[in-house]
Amino acid sequence: xxxxxxxxxxxxxxxxxxxxxxxxxxxxxxxxxxxxxxxxxxxxxxxxxxxxxxxxxxxxxxxxxxxxxxxxxxxxxxxxxxxxxxxxxxxxxxxxxxxxxxxxxxxxxxxxxxxxxxxxxxxxxxxxxxxxxxxxxxxxxxxxxxxxxxxxxxxxxxxxxxxxxxxxxxxxxxxxxxxxxxxxxxxxxxxxxxxxxxxxxxxxxxxxxxxxxxxxxxxxxxxxxxxxxxxxxxxxxxxxxxxxxxxxxxxxxxxxxxxxxxxxxxxxxxxxxxxxxxxxxxxxxxxxxxxxxxxxxxxxxxxxxxxxxxxxxxxxxxxxxxxxxxxxxxxxxxxxxxxxxxxxxxxxxxxxxxxxxxxxxxxxxxxxxxxxxxxxxxxxxxxxxxxxxxxxxxxxxxxxxxxxxxxxxxxxxxxxxxxxxxxxxxxxxxxxxxxxxxxxxxxxxxxxxxxxxxxxxxxxxxxxxxxxxxxxxxxxxxxxxxxxxxxxxxxxxxxxxxxxxxxxxxxxxxxxxxxxxxxxxxxxxxxxxxxxxxxxxxxxxxxxxxxxxxxxxxxxxxxxxxxxxxxxxxxxxxxxxxxxxxxxxxxxxxxxxxxxxxxxxxxxxxxxxxxxxxxxxxxxxxxxxxxxxxxxxxxxxxxxxxxxxxxxxxxxxxxxxxxxxxxxxxxxxxxxxx
RNA sequence: GCGGGUGUAGCUCAAUGGUAGAGCGUCACGUUGCCAACGUGAAGGUCGUGGGUUCGAGCCCCAUCACCCGCUCCA
Numbered sequence: 001x002x003x004x005x006x007x008x009x010x011x012x013x014x015x016x017x018x019x020x021x022x023x024x025x026x027x028x029x030x031x032x033x034x035x036x037x038x039x040x041x042x043x044x045x046x047x048x049x050x051x052x053x054x055x056x057x058x059x060x061x062x063x064x065x066x067x068x069x070x071x072x073x074x075x076x077x078x079x080x081x082x083x084x085x086x087x088x089x090x091x092x093x094x095x096x097x098x099x100x101x102x103x104x105x106x107x108x109x110x111x112x113x114x115x116x117x118x119x120x121x122x123x124x125x126x127x128x129x130x131x132x133x134x135x136x137x138x139x140x141x142x143x144x145x146x147x148x149x150x151x152x153x154x155x156x157x158x159x160x161x162x163x164x165x166x167x168x169x170x171x172x173x174x175x176x177x178x179x180x181x182x183x184x185x186x187x188x189x190x191x192x193x194x195x196x197x198x199x200x201x202x203x204x205x206x207x208x209x210x211x212x213x214x215x216x217x218x219x220x221x222x223x224x225x226x227x228x229x230x231x232x233x234x235x236x237x238x239x240x241x242x243x244x245x246x247x248x249x250x251x252x253x254x255x256x257x258x259x260x261x262x263x264x265x266x267x268x269x270x271x272x273x274x275x276x277x278x279x280x281x282x283x284x285x286x287x288x289x290x291x292x293x294x295x296x297x298x299x300x301x302x303x304x305x306x307x308x309x310x311x312x313x314x315x316x317x318x319x320x321x322x323x324x325x326x327x328x329x330x331x332x333x334x335x336x337x338x339x340x341x342x343x344x345x346x347x348x349x350x351x352x353x354x355x356x357x358x359x360x361x362x363x364x365x366x367x368x369x370x371x372x373x374x375x376x377x378x379x380x381x382x383x384x385x386x387x388x389x390x391x392x393x394x395x396x397x398x399x400x401x402x403x404x405x406x407x408x409x410x411x412x413x414x415x416x417x418x419x420x421x422x423x424x425x426x427x428x429x430x431x432x433x434x435x436x437x438x439x440x441x442x443x444x445x446x447x448x449x450x451x452x453x454x455x456x457x458x459x460x461x462x463x464x465x466x467x468x469x470x471x472x473x474x475x476x477x478x479x480x481x482x483x484x485x486x487x488x489x490x491x492x493x494x495x496x497x498x499x500x501x502x503x504x505x506x507x508x509x510x511x512x513x514x515x516x517x518x519x520x521x522x523x524x525x526x527x528x529x530x531x532x533x534x535x536x537x538x539x540x541x542x543x544x545x546x547x548x549x550x551x552x553x554x555x556x557x558x559x560x561x562x563x564x565x566x567x568x569x570x571x572x573x574x575x576x577x578x579x580x581x582x583x584x585x586x587x588x589x590x591x592x593x594x595x596x597x598x599x600x601x602x603x604x605x606x607x608x609x610x611x612x613x614x615x616x617x618x619x620x621x622x623x624x625x626x627x628x629x630x631x632x633x634x635x636x637x638x639x640x641x642x643x644x645x646x647x648x649x650x651x652x653x654x655x656x657x658x659x660x661x662x663x664x665x666x667x668x669x670x671x672x673x674x
Numbered sequence: 675g676c677g678g679g680u681g682u683a684g685c686u687c688a689a690u691g692g693u694a695g696a697g698c699g700u701c702a703c704g705u706u707g708c709c710a711a712c713g714u715g716a717a718g719g720u721c722g723u724g725g726g727u728u729c730g731a732g733c734c735c736c737a738u739c740a741c742c743c744g745c746u747c748c749a
Binding site (some may be wrong): 006011021029171293297306309383389449553557584636637645654 | 697712
């Protein structure tokens with residue numbers, strides 16, 4: 001059974017030297033993580049395995065490693081500078097800059113407080129103003145979600161119609177839009193302005209721009225109502241090349257500004273021609289790259305799942321556009337499908353269980369405008385995270401290479417919604433000898449997070465196994481205490497239910513109920529579920545602040561620790577340490593010498609450790625915790641017949657292996673070529 | 675971003691406003707003939723950080739940071 005919470009993984013990762021919080025002596029820095037001795041080994045293995053899968057094992061892929069900093073124009077023409085999130089607008093009159101969504105919601109609230117149409121349900125929201133403006137929109141959103149999901153869907157549909165009208169220049173107005181919302185069955189009876197809160201927060205810049213204009217929102221600074229279109233604040237980290245002291249936005253500043261790449265892909269596109277010519281490749285072929293990427297995420301979190309600095313493994317696979325295909329050649333759809341399968345199988349091959357990984361085709365609404373189709377691979381992470389994207393395989397058509405080229409046919413520009421590129425001095429196109437045609441290749445892009453992959457593999461490998469059953473009397477006593485804890489929890493639940501004011505509640509009755517249900521169920525599976533219950537008492541949302549649970553928890557922990565082992569069932573190729581060698585008796589020089597000799601024999605091949613600092617049982621458990629697949633123990637018999645015991649991590653079984661067959665046996669079990 | 679919660683040794687957690695502790699882990703020595711053995715000893719803390727109240731703060735107040743849970747968001 002894999003990890004139940006990311007907290008377990010975080011603890012193990014810290015204790016054993018996989019992953020540490022960064023800048024610890026200074027209190028850390030939000031969501032930056034350092035990889036320790038074992039972490040760097042494992043991350044390297046993840047990357048090497050990927051490289052093996054997409055580069056070595058194929059005849060049609062080359063690798064590159066590009067600079068993290070690139071000419072700013074790369075990011076302008078890739079679209080990143082313009083379209084990376086938070087919406088900003090400028091006042092054309094006084095050049096002040098504002099968050100578009102804030103402006104709109106501010107204006108709405110101002111009208112509300114002036115007495116226009118304030119509904120009673122809105123009063124508590126208004127009272128929050130101006131401390132938590134957004135909370136107002138969110139509360140309405142929560143209300144919609146809880147009570148009227150159908151209404152929300154219908155409202156969204158009408159909103160899209162409205163947006164289309166605005167962007168097509170058709171005649172419409174806010175009043176008309178809200179009029180159309182009012183007759184949706186189940187729509188909460190709150191004012192138009194409250195509704196607006198909700199929509200402004202969640203919808204795109206076209207709408208925000210339209211609202212600014214239609215709503216006649218005036219500039220807080222100069223009172224004029226003349227706005228630029230809303231555009232997105234970008235999530236790219238900025239830096240400067242060379243010494244610059246100019247103010248932001250000035251010509252001098254812009255001239256030296258660079259961005260830390262938010263994806264590695266653009267470096268590949270920049271080198272399309274270099275690789276093509278230097279490696280004498282023909283389409284179809286691919287270019288792979290592994291490297292760091294940076295995004296100034298608004299909400300990082302969930303351990304290493306979403307961080308501002310992370311590592312990507314990306315492949316851009318260049319193929320013929322559909323119109324040049326000869327009979328029998330693979331279409332873009334077929335290539336896409338093939339890469340989805342290849343990548344999916346990579347995950348399965350490294351031990352991800354089918355029940356926890358899924359392919360999910362993005363819906364048409366989700367697709368980026370250049371993408372024809374995208375399939376996400378999602379892993380079922382523990383706890384609240386749930387299914388999270390670990391890889392996306394996109395069909396990017398000819399968007400990227402066209403976007404960076406100087407001469408692109410008019411019809412293609414129109415189709416791709418691109419402007420003519422006056423900055424580029426090259427055409428990233430390809431002359432196809434067979435088709436006797438010049439074209440911009442299409443691109444299939446499998447893009448995988450290396451650091452996310454490592455997290456998924458850790459979660460998948462995490463196992464707490466019962467190795468020896470506890471005494472029946474201990475189990476019986478434990479059950480009695482659990483019963484008491486459940487009764488106590490039920491009492492707290494009832495107390496919480498009586499308290500009508502949610503803000504005054506000490507407990508969340510829904511969470512407690514789930515906790516009681518889960519705990520009751522797990523208790524029936526004792527003693528197998530011992531470790532599970534231990535974790536539940538510590539991490540379950542409904543277990544927080546329950547007195548008896550707090551008392552029970554250490555007892556369960558003790559019992560669990562005594563009878564379970566923690567083992568990372570990592571695929572051998574991912575395990576940070578492949579082999580550990582122990583002397584059975586550390587005070588016997590002949591045994592110690594022989595163990596060290598064996599370590600020396602293997603250490604140049606892969607990470608190998610020698611350890612004699614504890615009893616043999618503890619030495620095994622230590623290696624189990626970090627996922628070492630094999631342990632070798634040298635004992636007295638070794639001195640007589642030159643054999644050692646080889647112990648398997650997963651089964652804990654040992655066999656005797658003669659020294660001359662040791663290398664063969666180890667290689668075989670590690671899945672390495674003998 | 676919002677709401678709730680938690681910050682004390684590497685980890686899990688104790689400690690009426692009055693001398694900072696336990697278990698586990700780590701290290702050293704001894705012992706130990708295969709699955710978290712034992713003995714002795716040691717290291718490790720300005721109690722997340724900064725202010726305030728007080729004769730005195732781990733504990734009370736304010737601020738701030740980090741993390742967790744639930745929403746929200748999401749390359």
